[in-house]
Amino acid sequence: MAITRYNPLRETDHPVMPRRFSSLLDDFFNDVVTSDTGRMFVPSLDITEDESHYHVRVALPGMKKDDIHVDLQDRRLTVSGERKEEQEDKDTRYHLTETRYGNFERSVMLPENIDQNKIDARFEDGILKLDIEKKEKQVNKQIKIK
Numbered sequence: 001m002a003i004t005r006y007n008p009l010r011e012t013d014h015p016v017m018p019r020r021f022s023s024l025l026d027d028f029f030n031d032v033v034t035s036d037t038g039r040m041f042v043p044s045l046d047i048t049e050d051e052s053h054y055h056v057r058v059a060l061p062g063m064k065k066d067d068i069h070v071d072l073q074d075r076r077l078t079v080s081g082e083r084k085e086e087q088e089d090k091d092t093r094y095h096l097t098e099t100r101y102g103n104f105e106r107s108v109m110l111p112e113n114i115d116q117n118k119i120d121a122r123f124e125d126g127i128l129k130l131d132i133e134k135k136e137k138q139v140n141k142q143i144k145i146k
Contacts, residue, residue: 041083041100047108054114054132058106061126062099068128070121075114079128080105113137 044059058079060068068081085101110132118133 041102041104043079043104043106045079045106045108049134052134054110054134056108056128056130056132058128058130059126060123060128063126065123068123070128070130072110072116072119075110075112076107077110077130077132078105078107 046055046057048055048057056077060081060083063081063083067084068079071078071080080103082103083101113135115133115135120129120131122129
């Protein structure tokens, strides 16, 4: 089962609307809607799978392990926390600031075949790595009638 983020303006869904224009609209509305200042921190999330596991990777550069919370409730995986802004000297003049700070929360629904008791979570080099084991496949069995 593939896990994909729903995007109503994908090129395949709207061949009349050019991809470039669609991307501009996405960027504009995401910046306007996500926060009152348009500076909300939204970590990147990657999900992959192999035969036995789902692998979730969340980019959280500059954060500490203790500032990150991971919850799993009814197959809904939620990663939340706060990326705190470093306080600089008042005399410092900024020429460019692209780093985003603040509270964040990312949630994704996982497939039904996960084993909620077998999740390995580790934080290495600014990347939260979650490896979620899949349940063993149930084999259908033919039953002979006597």
